[in-house]
Amino acid sequence: MAREDARNWHDFTKMIGLLSVVTLLTFQGAVSQQVKVEPEVMSYPSQAVNLRCAFTDAVGIQLTQVSWIYEPKEGERLNIAVYHPNFGASYPTSPLKGRVRFTTDPPSLSNPSIQISDVKMTDEGKYICEYATYPSGNEQGVTSLVMLAKPRNSASGVTVIASTVATGAQPVVVARCVSADGRPAAQIAWVTAVNGNATSASTAGADNTVTITSQYMLVPTAADNGKDISCLVSHRTQAKPESFLMKLAIEYPPQVTIVGYDNNWYVGRTNVALTCQATANPIPTTITWKTMSGQMPDTVQVKENVLTVLKVDEQANTTFVCEVKNRLGTGKDQVTVMVREPSVVPSNAAVVAGAVIGSLLALILVAALIAVLVTRSRRQQQGYRGNPNHSSYDIKSRLFGAGRKGSKNGTGAGAGGNGAGGNNNSPIYVYKEGSAHDGLTDKVNQHVPLHLGGRGEGGVATAPTAQDILLSGELDEAERRKFDQLEDDEESYDHFGGGGPILQLRPPHDQDGIMSGYLDDDMESQRDGSVISRTAVYV
Template identity: 95%
Template sequence: MARKDARNKHDFTNIIGLFSVVTLLTFQGALSQQVKVEPEVMSYPSQAVNLRCAFADAGGIQLTQVSWIYEPKEGERLNIAVFHPKFGASYPTSPLKGRVRFTTEPPSLSNPSIQISDVKMTDEGKYICEYATYPSGNEQGVTSLIMLAKPRNSASGVTVIASTVAAGAKPVVVARCESADGRPAAQITWVTAVNGNATSASTAGADNTVTVSSQYMLVPTAADNGKDISCLVSHRTQAKPESFLMKLAIEYPPQVTIVGYDDNWYMGRTNVALTCQATANPIPTTITWKTMTGQMPDTVQVKENVLTVLKVDEQANTTFVCEVKNRLGTGKDQVTVMVREPSVVPSNAGVVAGAVIGSLLALLLVAALIAVLVTRSRRQQQGYRGNPNHSSYDIKSRIFGGGKKGSKNGTGAGAGGNGVGGNNSPIYVYKEGSAHDGLTDKANHHVPLHLGGRGEGGVATAQDILLSGELDEAERRKFDQLEDDEESYDHFGRGVPILQLRPPHDQDGIMGGYLDDDMESQRDGSVISRTAVYV
């Protein structure tokens, strides 16, 4: 039980102590705000640097003494400058003795700034301006002195030999980059399209400087030769990164290709050439042409990497080989030539004949097209002349006559003048025992015979009218054509009476049937009696 109480008492004491430390640090931080210093100062070697310090507002605080303390990154604290209003300035022994002094003479507690001349890289560290006050105790401000050293940057490529074994090949260094004697340490990056990796290392230099080295490694191939690679060095003393552009140097034996053979070397062909193209590093030293048979044809000329066959013959039917050498080895390529028979050039006469035949066919086609168009146009024009007003070409005019021209000889006939050659004109017959001698106009009493009229009393029946409506467009055109050509037929019927024979003692209805059987249609669209006698 006693042991437990002792342990609890010990824990409580630790908590109180930790609280006291935190409180003291917080109080000191609050007090330190009254000591005004620059948090960071940068300088180059051999320069003079000023470290400023001031007490912001003393108020009721009594300032008794001010001291500058140097705290290196590694090592103990050292007093480098002390000022007391009664005893004056003092500079204790330190690595800065003789190079440090107060900036005002005599110094004062309100402005105890100091200057360090001929600064060295080893002077880098923290510098503490500390006031001794009453009754507050010590108050301080801290300034970090950062020494800068501009590095010497450089880069270089490394010449390597291309790897010949794909599997198990190890990366090698192909480029190096270095930033020497800099402060602080520089940063190095690589920019390239090749697939590799970079490694970096830092080493301490003289006078507290740092040297950074980086190298780029990859498995070299012939395809990587000549590609770009850049090293970028970034440092605090530089406004922008310094860039070093390099070309990869990968050595490899010659890679050879023969071009120029088109697989159309025929007998008698002239001036055909083969070109030997080679890439290598280092540059090829020799280029040699030869054949598999060992003997070069007489018609072959060789100039550097070009082989020319002046005239193709049977000797060119061989295999040509091109060999290229450099310091690392030999590369070669070959092509086998197959000499062919000369191709047959088409005759000019055949070409001309084909052109003539094609032209004739084109002309015939155009002529046929023109003929069709002209024929159609004529037919349309004839149809318009035969019946200019088709809308008025009704069934009534077809039955009772619709000739365009006036009656000739006072008979009332339409086309044909005398009743011959007009389909729409009345038909005249000779009837014995009629009240009027001579020709009689049957159209005054009967439907025209070519329409099959048999109505009683000379009146057309409804059936006759309907039947007459079945005439198609082709018949109309025939009738129109007859009207246009009526003048050519006028001389045939003009002044010539028509005498039609009929059996004696005609009964009613017999004449109509007789006439129907007697009339015959002609190709030109007219109707002529089989028994009529034209005198």
Template identity: 65%
Template structure:
């Protein structure tokens, strides 16, 4: 177990040492590389003058011996284009840039050996290296990429095609002489695919060509398609809106026959409608029998029947031509003896309309009735009482009546007439409206009325003494009105027999 742990510790120590070595190398390389300051990328257009800057930031303890600018094209070997030594004059070796490259400072300085290139060309694009020879650290360098830009000439066009079954090119888009290469895309609802190709020119520019291919149909004619070109030199993508051009033979339709051509009908018209690309040139009407009825008048795409008779009982054919081909359509006319009834509104529509009218009238009637009721209530003063009536006052006569017994009594002077009194423990409640509601009650109702009366109010037909306000012969019209009672004493109305 101890041997296994020792082996693991040994392996871990070796790994840590290796990592430390790599880190030290990277730090040394980074520290030395950071002292040569250059621009990572510089862009320019053909014909311009471009400056490539270089400087050694910290030369403490280091002796700068020499500076060399090196050009490394995309494809090719490295070439020295400018050399600076403190003991000698600047030197410009033979290169494609000789005569156009020079140090910017005069006299040049080893700490800032920047250069400029006049009349830059597309072929000058590539990698430019500012390399220092130093003592005692050796060579140190910085790299600048020169990117040459060329604004392309963009264009797009439509290719006119005919309806077919194989994919063909229907649109083209080009970005000519651009640097770097442009990006081309298509925007359309048509069902197709794009193919793109690039070609490098003599001066290192690039021409990009894109073609849109599809199987053309008549439905694709006139559809929108746009070519969109994106390039570094453009502020925004450039778009070219186009419309597909697909040629096809005429497509023909005859309209106007309603299946109700009857004998004697006049001025019925058939119209020959046609679409095609290119536009149809001619329209011709025929009949399957070969003879055109005498009552027919043809004007261009319209066939007018002045009067329907048996000769119109045939098949009419319309033929339309263009450069691509011929299109036709036909309609067979059936002449009827009598006219077909015209179709009216559907039953459902009629019922719905009636129901709607009824609902509307009901709403209007309800509104009118409510308005009239509200107005009548205001005119008649009806409604809940606006004040509370005072309670009734009890009089001494009422108190005296309560002290008398409810049965007849006999005094010393002899029998007296029976007096009938009503004993009340609460204030009376009257409902006069109830008597007015049922004026025509029968005899049976009369019996119920008397049977429901309190003691002393039984039916007078039982040979009992009637109340003092009734005559002995039960004549309801001969009764004598009782004594008047002030309204302040009681609010009970006198009894009434109907």
């Protein structure tokens, strides 16, 4: 319990002390506001610099004396200039004696500014303008003189050897950046994609200058060779950072790869090549091709890093080795060639010719199909509707052809004579009474001349006419008269146009159209206008 009370009392007293210090500093700052100075002044060596000082609002205060005091970063404070209204100006002994003076002659207590000529780097420090007053005592203002020296910046890469198992994976310096003789000290940064670390060191130079040296370190590998690394130097004397771009220089033995083998070397193939690709630092000095068997085939031609086989044969069935050397060592790669039998590959011309022929055959097939369909359509139109330039032809024309009839009394051209359109091979259909399916039969002429137009003359046997066919059934008188009238019309048409009339006949017992369907399907129109059967026997 006592310890806790003691700790609390200690913390309380510490807080009181801090508050006292803050209050004192605030009071001093408020008092010193009457002495006006510049907080910081920068200058380069060999230049002249002015340090201003003034006492404001001196009402009720008596100014008795003003002094300038130099306080270096290291060392004791020194009076460098003093002014008293009664005794005048005085310049005590100091490193600035002879180079410091009041800017006005005679000086004044209200404006005791000074000038330092031929400024040196050692002049850097604090300069205090101090007034002796009554009754306030001494009051002062502090100006920091900062001496600037523009540094000399440089950067360089460091050539190293790639780490291996033998050398160990230890970081080494691969790049270095230096900012020499600068004031104040420069700031150095690195920009790179490689994984490493930077270290920096400072060295004091002449006239309070500083030299900054920064090094970039990493475990070098062959893959890092040639990669970018930049050094950025920032300084107060520069408007922007100065950049130095470098390439990493990492040396390593050759790394070799053979390209060009497509696993399709067959006997008779010509001008196949293998290329030996190598990366190395430094540049390779020699490239050598050889085989595992020790004997290079006769058909092989070597030019630098390219090995060409002019014509593949069984000798090329071997293992080719490429060796590359530089001063750090040797790298090599090999490829085993498997020679194959030649494969028959159809040429482009044969493929094109086959495509053309196939296209032509397809076109011909389509054209033939169209022609067949058109021809069949025309024949059906001629067989069912007849020639549009003539009237519909009758059943006799479809049964016996389009031969011209002589007259109704039977004077016409016979089949064996010179009558127009005679045809002794035409089928003869006879309608029989009975079943509708059995009503139509054909009667074959046994090499007997038949008259197709009507009744025969001179005792020559004539073919039965359409009227005979109609009369062979049980037709009534009205149907016979209608048929006679149609024959008369047919003869009139024959004398007028030369073609037989078309008559569609159907036996009275053909209720289902069997006769008509049979005739339509079986008959085929001819160019002379006649119609013949496809299935009848001709004699």
